[in-house]
Amino acid sequence: MTALASSAAELIAGFPFPFPEDRYRYSTNVEPAGRSVSTPAGQWGAAVVDIDGEYAAELAERADILRRDPTRAEVLPHMQPAAWDAAMTLMRELATAYPSTMTLERLGDARWRWTNGLLGLTQEFVYGDGGTLPEEPLRWIAGQVQEDVVLLDQRDQLYGDAGVVTFAADWSFGFDVGMSFLEIHGPVPRVREEGVITRAHEFLKRLQPHQPYRRTNWTLTIGRRLDVSTELYPEWGPDREMIQRVDDATFGRLVHLRVEVQHLVRLPDSGAIMFLIRTYMLPLELLATVESWRRRAAEVLAELPADMADYKGIIKYRDRAASWLRAAGGEAP
Amino acid sequence: MTTLELLVTAAVHPVPGIRSLTLAAPDGRDLPGFVPGSHLVIECGGRSNAYSLTSDGTAPTSYTVSVLEVPDGSGGSRWVHRELRVGEVVTARLPRSLFPPVARAAKHLLVAGGIGVTPIVSHLRAARTWRRETEVHYVFREGRGAHVDDVLALTDGAAELHTDRAEFCARLEKALADQPLGTHLYVCGPAAMIDHVLDTARGLGWPESRLHCERFGLDALDPGDPFDVTLTATGTTVRVPSGTSLLEALETSGVDVPNLCRQGVCGECRIPVAAGTPLHRDLFLTEEEKAAGDALMACVSRSAGPSLEVPL
Ligand SMILES: Cc1cc2nc3c(=O)[nH]c(=O)nc-3n(C[C@H](O)[C@H](O)[C@H](O)COP(=O)(O)OP(=O)(O)OC[C@H]3O[C@@H](n4cnc5c(N)ncnc54)[C@H](O)[C@@H]3O)c2cc1C
């Protein structure tokens, strides 16, 4: 589990609270990226890549996970150009969002110099020439952003043919790699009948470069655990039983609202789709300090249909989470 | 930012009837990159025309396009040839990609006819960077071949040039019959030539998934016909001009419609229809909902007739 580097105030200020209404259903909830969203506690969403106080800690955790389990990263051979394109696009996004610490300079035709001041890193490279980077380009850039990255190749459908995913919420990148977008979403309830995923697929197939989109997704996670991948189920699965027996104070400290801000980017050179997943976690005890969040999260959790709660793996404790939040505001549970 | 202001920094006539433009940002900044096979939609004296980018799409500092003059057309290409001058600024939309190379192709068989060579040139530039295997057939009228030097340079002289149609057709049939497994075919040129190449390939058993074409004659962007929309709540009527969406027209007249994607996907901008027949162009409504005709997605859909009524 990650040790926290940020203060509670910082975590709350940057938290992308995901519920626009008291009721949550799946939808093709995409909107143009890059617009800052004000919340009662601060703001989020100004940039496609987001660096916060957890940067160093999360990058260290990612490196550690990749060392232990190399299947969290994969670039199928035909995705090499897309991997370079992703690296370049992420460097540009970083340099645009954080100009005082990140710079990308053109030295000559395909020669570039990248400086990441936060990591004390300077790297010259030739675009497309693997020998000029210390690592495969996608892994290399994934070591400099807090986002998980999946690259999708567009053939008749979109296929998840490359990625570095260390913070998966109850899925396995190693299992999904090479699968189509529709296959990947096979386990999600409701979405087939409601056309959510087919619509998303049509949208992504038409997405053009330089017009990134974003959406949010959410679940609950016990403990500040970024890596709740299927691979580690034996480690975190039992927490779903444990959490039912803890006292209220422990419950509010351990149960986190986990929000993913996902960006959808058509890469401008290779034409692949880049899917970025940035994970934020806030324990209920902090969530409850923002009154409108406390009230709304309680409503959403209480109302969420059982099949969705079951799929999200929260069916056994979401009622308690709702009551906990209501009690925290002095409401009847 | 969805439009670009581009300065014409050079213009040449490489062959009769074709004018090639070099475009750059007025302040010299980098331009948005583009996927091989992409085109720019440029405002050409009142028309919006698509022109394929022939330059390198990786971190570009300039764009190049080549325009064939179509003398009896509606005037866009004539404007590029006769009116536009070096030093002037044109407005263009961001590059759009509809004819990309396939990453998994074992080999890329590129067939170009006439001005249809333009997107093939950018394919060849990327193929060189990524060491993709290519085979090129380029047919053009003697003395009228644009980008012949580029095509030869980018293929180390291996591109096959044809100026005789019968000879081209015979050679093409052989080439299509003799490709390694996993080859993808890309064809761009006059409609009749595209049809001939695709039919020949199909006849030889090529699967649809390996066939890719770009048609210049098709209207890629459809601005739609103008229509009137009556807001029954206030009794006012708003004109929706061609090229303006219903959503934009409503916003301009002070009617707020919730929206997110503005691309017909998210379902946010659905509005009810009280009278008139919607022309549905979205991906959100089901076929049944579209047939019912009592709602439409304002960001992309329009009216099939001269007017619509909405209870707003
Ligand atoms: C995706 C796309 C990429 C394109 N790329 C190029 C390019 O790189 N270079 C280029 O010169 N044009 C290109 N075109 C065609 C271009 O957009 C215009 O259609 C053309 O310049 C004629 O425009 P106009 O306004 O003069 O006349 P229009 O009224 O638009 O055209 C008159 C008629 O000529 C047809 N036509 C279009 N192109 C040709 C042609 N090459 N030969 C014969 N008839 C034609 C049109 O379908 C129309 O019926 C492209 C079109 C598309 C959709």
Ligand code: HEM
């Ligand atoms: C507009 C685009 C998208 C939409 C609307 C969408 C929607 C969804 C929804 C509703 C879920 C269920 C989440 C939950 O209840 O917790 C889900 C899960 C998931 N999505 Fe997406 N998604 C999109 C894009 C993508 C992309 C591009 C990928 C890339 C691979 C992806 C990978 C996944 C994965 C791996 C899961 C978990 C599936 C499992 O249980 O194994 N999604 N998605």
Ligand code: FES
């Ligand atoms: S705004 Fe998304 S469908 Fe119109």
